[in-house]
Ligand code: FES
Protein backbone atom coordinates (compact mmCIF):
# COMPACT_ATOMS: atom_id res chain seq x y z
CA UNK A 1 0.00 0.00 0.00
CA UNK A 2 1.35 3.41 -0.92
CA UNK A 3 1.27 5.55 2.22
CA UNK A 4 2.85 8.63 0.69
CA UNK A 5 1.25 11.84 1.91
CA UNK A 6 2.01 15.53 1.62
CA UNK A 7 3.81 16.69 4.74
CA UNK A 8 4.76 20.17 5.81
CA UNK A 9 7.70 20.56 8.13
CA UNK A 10 8.80 23.80 9.76
CA UNK A 11 12.58 23.52 9.91
CA UNK A 12 14.86 26.30 11.10
CA UNK A 13 12.13 28.86 10.47
CA UNK A 14 11.34 27.76 6.89
CA UNK A 15 8.37 25.72 5.76
CA UNK A 16 9.10 22.61 3.63
CA UNK A 17 6.52 20.54 1.78
CA UNK A 18 7.51 16.92 1.17
CA UNK A 19 5.90 13.78 -0.19
CA UNK A 20 6.63 10.93 2.24
CA UNK A 21 5.14 8.26 4.46
CA UNK A 22 4.11 10.11 7.66
CA UNK A 23 5.72 7.33 9.69
CA UNK A 24 9.17 8.03 8.19
CA UNK A 25 11.68 8.93 10.91
CA UNK A 26 12.23 12.68 10.93
CA UNK A 27 16.00 12.09 10.74
CA UNK A 28 15.68 10.49 7.29
CA UNK A 29 13.71 13.43 5.91
CA UNK A 30 16.10 15.99 7.38
CA UNK A 31 19.19 14.29 6.01
CA UNK A 32 17.96 12.73 2.77
CA UNK A 33 15.33 15.20 1.58
CA UNK A 34 16.47 18.49 3.09
CA UNK A 35 20.24 17.87 3.07
CA UNK A 36 20.50 18.89 6.72
CA UNK A 37 23.35 16.66 7.85
CA UNK A 38 23.95 18.19 11.29
CA UNK A 39 21.84 15.47 12.95
CA UNK A 40 23.68 12.15 12.66
CA UNK A 41 22.52 8.55 12.36
CA UNK A 42 24.12 6.67 15.25
CA UNK A 43 22.12 3.82 16.77
CA UNK A 44 18.76 4.48 15.12
CA UNK A 45 17.13 3.32 18.36
CA UNK A 46 16.87 6.49 20.44
CA UNK A 47 19.83 5.46 22.58
CA UNK A 48 22.88 7.55 21.62
CA UNK A 49 21.62 11.10 21.01
CA UNK A 50 23.61 11.70 17.80
CA UNK A 51 20.40 12.56 15.90
CA UNK A 52 19.11 15.14 18.39
CA UNK A 53 17.08 18.09 17.10
CA UNK A 54 14.88 20.53 19.01
CA UNK A 55 11.10 20.16 18.68
CA UNK A 56 9.51 23.31 20.08
CA UNK A 57 12.77 23.83 21.97
CA UNK A 58 12.88 20.33 23.51
CA UNK A 59 15.77 18.00 22.66
CA UNK A 60 14.27 15.14 20.67
CA UNK A 61 15.76 12.01 19.07
CA UNK A 62 14.87 12.38 15.42
CA UNK A 63 15.64 8.72 14.59
CA UNK A 64 12.63 7.59 16.62
CA UNK A 65 10.36 10.58 15.97
CA UNK A 66 8.07 10.25 12.99
CA UNK A 67 7.35 13.01 10.52
CA UNK A 68 3.72 12.80 11.66
CA UNK A 69 4.74 13.79 15.20
CA UNK A 70 7.08 16.56 13.99
CA UNK A 71 4.47 18.21 11.74
CA UNK A 72 3.17 21.51 13.05
CA UNK A 73 6.04 21.91 15.49
CA UNK A 74 9.13 24.13 15.25
CA UNK A 75 12.06 21.89 14.30
CA UNK A 76 15.55 23.24 14.92
CA UNK A 77 18.64 21.46 13.66
CA UNK A 78 22.30 22.25 14.19
CA UNK A 79 22.17 24.28 10.96
CA UNK A 80 19.56 26.54 12.60
CA UNK A 81 21.87 27.68 15.39
CA UNK A 82 24.69 29.53 13.69
CA UNK A 83 26.84 29.59 10.60
CA UNK A 84 30.50 28.80 10.01
CA UNK A 85 31.16 32.56 9.89
CA UNK A 86 28.94 33.39 12.85
CA UNK A 87 28.60 30.36 15.11
CA UNK A 88 26.12 30.30 17.97
CA UNK A 89 27.88 30.81 21.35
CA UNK A 90 27.35 27.11 22.19
CA UNK A 91 29.05 26.12 18.93
CA UNK A 92 31.82 28.66 19.57
CA UNK A 93 32.38 27.22 23.04
CA UNK A 94 32.87 23.71 21.63
CA UNK A 95 35.36 25.14 19.10
CA UNK A 96 37.19 27.11 21.80
CA UNK A 97 37.53 24.05 24.03
CA UNK A 98 38.37 21.74 21.11
CA UNK A 99 35.71 19.43 22.51
CA UNK A 100 35.81 16.75 19.83
CA UNK A 101 37.71 13.76 18.64
CA UNK A 102 35.73 12.09 15.86
CA UNK A 103 32.95 14.67 16.36
CA UNK A 104 30.10 12.23 15.76
CA UNK A 105 28.38 12.96 19.08
CA UNK A 106 28.76 16.73 18.83
CA UNK A 107 25.42 17.44 17.19
CA UNK A 108 23.62 15.83 20.11
CA UNK A 109 25.88 17.42 22.70
CA UNK A 110 25.44 20.90 21.23
CA UNK A 111 21.67 20.67 20.69
CA UNK A 112 21.11 19.28 24.20
CA UNK A 113 23.31 22.03 25.65
CA UNK A 114 21.43 24.70 23.71
CA UNK A 115 18.09 23.48 25.11
CA UNK A 116 19.50 23.28 28.63
CA UNK A 117 20.96 26.80 28.59
CA UNK A 118 17.76 28.25 27.11
CA UNK A 119 15.96 26.82 30.14
CA UNK A 120 18.65 27.38 32.76
CA UNK A 121 21.38 29.89 31.81
CA UNK A 122 23.56 29.05 34.83
CA UNK A 123 23.24 25.31 35.48
CA UNK A 124 25.22 23.58 38.20
CA UNK A 125 27.84 21.07 37.05
CA UNK A 126 25.65 18.21 38.31
CA UNK A 127 22.78 19.47 36.18
CA UNK A 128 25.02 19.63 33.09
CA UNK A 129 26.24 16.10 33.73
CA UNK A 130 22.69 14.83 34.20
CA UNK A 131 21.36 16.55 31.06
CA UNK A 132 24.16 15.19 28.88
CA UNK A 133 24.28 11.75 30.47
CA UNK A 134 22.09 10.18 27.78
CA UNK A 135 24.29 11.53 24.97
CA UNK A 136 26.95 8.95 24.31
CA UNK A 137 30.51 9.81 23.28
CA UNK A 138 32.47 6.76 22.19
CA UNK A 139 35.73 8.75 22.12
CA UNK A 140 35.69 9.65 25.82
CA UNK A 141 35.73 13.41 25.22
CA UNK A 142 33.58 14.03 28.29
CA UNK A 143 35.99 16.30 30.16
CA UNK A 144 36.38 18.67 27.19
CA UNK A 145 32.62 18.60 26.54
CA UNK A 146 31.85 19.60 30.14
CA UNK A 147 34.39 22.41 29.82
CA UNK A 148 32.72 23.51 26.58
CA UNK A 149 29.30 23.71 28.24
CA UNK A 150 30.76 25.84 31.03
CA UNK A 151 32.41 28.07 28.42
CA UNK A 152 29.06 28.35 26.63
CA UNK A 153 27.48 29.57 29.88
CA UNK A 154 30.14 32.29 30.01
CA UNK A 155 29.83 33.30 26.32
CA UNK A 156 26.04 33.51 26.56
CA UNK A 157 26.30 35.66 29.70
CA UNK A 158 28.71 38.00 27.86
CA UNK A 159 26.33 38.18 24.88
CA UNK A 160 23.38 38.99 27.17
CA UNK A 161 25.45 41.67 28.91
CA UNK A 162 26.42 43.24 25.58
CA UNK A 163 22.79 43.26 24.42
CA UNK A 164 21.77 44.86 27.72
CA UNK A 165 24.42 47.59 27.37
CA UNK A 166 23.33 48.25 23.78
CA UNK A 167 19.67 48.53 24.86
CA UNK A 168 20.65 51.01 27.60
CA UNK A 169 22.68 53.06 25.11
CA UNK A 170 19.62 53.20 22.81
CA UNK A 171 17.49 54.60 25.62
CA UNK A 172 19.98 57.35 26.51
CA UNK A 173 19.00 60.81 25.20
CA UNK A 174 21.24 62.01 22.37
CA UNK A 175 24.42 63.66 23.65
CA UNK A 176 23.56 67.13 22.38
CA UNK A 177 20.43 67.03 24.54
CA UNK A 178 21.84 65.23 27.60
CA UNK A 179 24.93 67.41 27.69
CA UNK A 180 23.13 70.71 27.08
CA UNK A 181 22.90 72.25 30.57
CA UNK A 182 23.24 75.90 29.56
S1 FES B 1 20.72 7.84 16.19
FE1 FES B 1 19.05 8.60 17.26
S2 FES B 1 19.48 8.21 19.33
FE2 FES B 1 21.09 7.21 18.25
Ligand code: FES
Pocket residue numbers: 099100101102103104105106136137138139140141
Ligand atom coordinates in the same frame (compact mmCIF):
# COMPACT_ATOMS: atom_id res chain seq x y z
S1 FES C 1 33.98 12.88 19.92
FE1 FES C 1 33.76 10.91 18.96
S2 FES C 1 31.83 10.25 19.69
FE2 FES C 1 32.22 12.02 20.85
